[in-house]
Amino acid sequence: MKKLINDPGTVVADALRGMAAAHPGTLKIDHANRLVISIDAPRPGKVAVISGGGSGHEPLHSGFVGPGMLDVAVAGEVFTSPTPDQVLAALQAADSGAGALLIVKNYTGDVMNFEMAGELAAAEGIDVASVIVADDVAVTDSLYTAGRRGVGGTVVVEKVAGAAAQAGCTLAEVTALAQRTADAARSMGLALTSCTVPAAGRPTFDLADDEIELGIGIHGEPGRSREQIAPVRELAARLVTPILEDLDFTDAPVIVLCNGMGGTPLIELYGLYAEVSDLLAAQGVQIARNLVGNYVTSLEMAGASVTLVKADDEMLEYWDAPVSTTGLQW
Amino acid sequence: MKKLINDPGTVVADALRGMAAAHPGTLKIDHANRLVISIDAPRPGKVAVISGGGSGHEPLHSGFVGPGMLDVAVAGEVFTSPTPDQVLAALQAADSGAGALLIVKNYTGDVMNFEMAGELAAAEGIDVASVIVADDVAVTDSLYTAGRRGVGGTVVVEKVAGAAAQAGCTLAEVTALAQRTADAARSMGLALTSCTVPAAGRPTFDLADDEIELGIGIHGEPGRSREQIAPVRELAARLVTPILEDLDFTDAPVIVLCNGMGGTPLIELYGLYAEVSDLLAAQGVQIARNLVGNYVTSLEMAGASVTLVKADDEMLEYWDAPVSTTGLQW
């Protein structure tokens, strides 16, 4: 394992020190609780929007803190959900009395830790709602499993919910919109190489020089199948087809995210997007907005994911609203 | 070699198709000449700012096209300077009569091809100036060599020159400012892994599991020395020390770029920045502005570089001026 780190145990703390040094004017860092807090939080009367999860997916979530998006991001250890008291501290830091929305990716650990935090905060009189993002079509959804993973769709939920909160919507309104957005999101990813968890010291899985893992999770969880590498034109279809099979995207404007897993260069992501947009056009899908780049990563994994969100006017309006974070600005 | 591509020969064309699909409202793509053109170019009375070079360094240069930065980016093949007629087409596309500045990274091929284009454009009556960026302290500067390579400092030169042109400065003023900025920039990089040029099909160099290449170039050109991997605290010093030895940075505000080479995740870049900012503070360097992320990459290479630019008030003013590109926005 070769990484630009001091020690596997200090990766998250060191990165937060770096964020503190880089963005003193816009972010407050609570090092003890590993919180990245918008300089203007809490804002009287504004619903707080909070997310978090294991680290290693940057810019998600810390890169999305700022006006128009998140009030606080809670950083767990690499690939490990933060603890309830971290999330509680985030709620305490951001709540202005207008209540708080927790945006949670659907992993057993995240769901339980955020749930426990919500119970603790409710006991303190904080009005807490939560929305679970579960958009990964690689995973079969069933009542008898942990359900689908939360992946790329999280960015869209955070953007839309953050803008709605910024615009003065109530907790109930922000929550309903966030839930609708999460419900309208579908994603599928693939890996060309594994990530290496610092504490593990070796790649999570091994792929041969001509193999890809289709349906990869953002923690290096293996996917649907191991396949031969193919031209990106074909790989784009392997990502898009299961998404379109899962939900009809032809009857509404669509937000598309062409997302890198961390180790794939931008030149390849644009090449993938060229194929994805051709495929979607051929299928009668109307791309209303798009985002190409590294947004929900898996450490240094090479690979990419595609997310489609079936949007309505309100979602598009809040998608377009100004945002000022280190990872997204417009 | 595993990449998200159709064919080594179509990588650049496919990426430009993707850019065209992703940014129809803000960029025009000239596919024949491989130009990424700002939607508002040419702007009457405005000096055109143009850069370009081999592809594989994205977001440099195509990601920096837009109001407040570049008018056109010229894309060569991967790691290969574009040809004179491509650059000439860029000059023709962007010149409004106010003249054009070519920002050229100091590589033999780039210098010759841009020079030839400048001669051709001058013959057509276009007023052309050029500035060579040569900021890589890993390379010994000498009259008898090709001189220093142009690396991370290019981003700062493009930002500052683009903002000055946007503000209405003349070609002479923009050129003088760009030259001053280039002269004030120093960079140093390291690699943990090699990149793989698509057409070559195998890594440019091999590094053992515990080795790094110090002083790496952005085309995978080997650097000063091959060394053992060390904690990022020590590696930060290996990057910062030769920069500070080359130029005194203690007597002016400094713009710092902590840049990823493409395959290193953001969590590590922030960890590196934490060490860099500590080291600079200890050396009496005052960081006025900073940028942490992937800006001048080398395909999927894992590694990072640090750039320091000794700024003056004018540079800071133009650095802070609004910019609206896919790779930089504020």
Added chain:
Amino acid sequence: MELSPQILAGWLRAFAADIAENEALLTDLDRQIGDADHGANMVRGTTAVAQLDPADFADGRSYVKKAAMTLISTVGGASGPLYGTLLLRLGSALPDDGPIDQAGWLPALRAGVEGVVARGKAGPGDKTMLDALIPAVEAFEAATDQPWQAAAEAAAAGRDATVPMIAHKGRASYLGERSAGVADPGATSSALLIEAAARTLA
């Protein structure tokens, strides 16, 4: 046996030592069917628990409750809330103080394991820590002699029985059929918990 903070700390410190010794194994199992952090997670949590000074606690119950809160606030992931809930419920169901025997332990163990079920909504055969814990409690109850020893053996057997299972809960479930062939990391750490009990509480 007298129920005291010292005795209970003996148990959880033995558990911490076993976790530290097996960190690489736990991480490697989780690497194969999860996300490669179970070893680091459990070491972080149990190290913090081992640092609690039993002398600071009035009774066994409050010590266990503090250990539970420590796990919850240091482990994270799925295992943090689950082990935390296990100990929280177990602690609450312990008698105030004084001597404790098989009959005294049984409701506490049962409450703990039921807490894991309530929190994680998994059941037997889902390839989770419950596949070590549930057989352990059943064996503890059924034992006529050395109930902890019986529980430890059942937990180890339960852990081994997870190898061929296909996971239905937790991160390993994403693997579907490919989750078979590897022991569940949480079942492996849970077997260490019961084995440590057999060494320290018997």
Added chain:
Amino acid sequence: MELSPQILAGWLRAFAADIAENEALLTDLDRQIGDADHGANMVRGTTAVAQLDPADFADGRSYVKKAAMTLISTVGGASGPLYGTLLLRLGSALPDDGPIDQAGWLPALRAGVEGVVARGKAGPGDKTMLDALIPAVEAFEAATDQPWQAAAEAAAAGRDATVPMIAHKGRASYLGERSAGVADPGATSSALLIEAAARTLA
């Protein structure tokens, strides 16, 4: 020999074939001391040149000039302007038409190589294409018989002589002393150019 577009196209098409055959070698040399694109660059350029139809040109000169412009507009990198300048100057110094001998070729070759020196500002011993080209011109001039054969042998020897050299120009110069031990990619492609001339123009 009669100087015609057809004869000159025979030369440059033979060069293109040799480049295609040696693409992997050129790329691999450039991978070791440069940026791994010399093979692709030269294939792109010489393939475009080979597609020129000599029948479209009135004389040898205009064919060579078009070939030069084709290289300049398709190769890029350092080699594009350098090979382009070589052929541009060479073409301009060719006689209008008619028969050409050693004395006729010499000023053209010299002009071409001087163009490379003027464009790239390198000299002998800098580990560039000039280390194949300069000895080739010198041998061509000195030869009493078979000047092209002599030039080809000198170019090959010049290419081999770049192996121990430390580069002072171009991308290999960044390597400093580590640039020794590998033949220069541009000297290697230049030797192919002269060898193709020896086969087709002699």
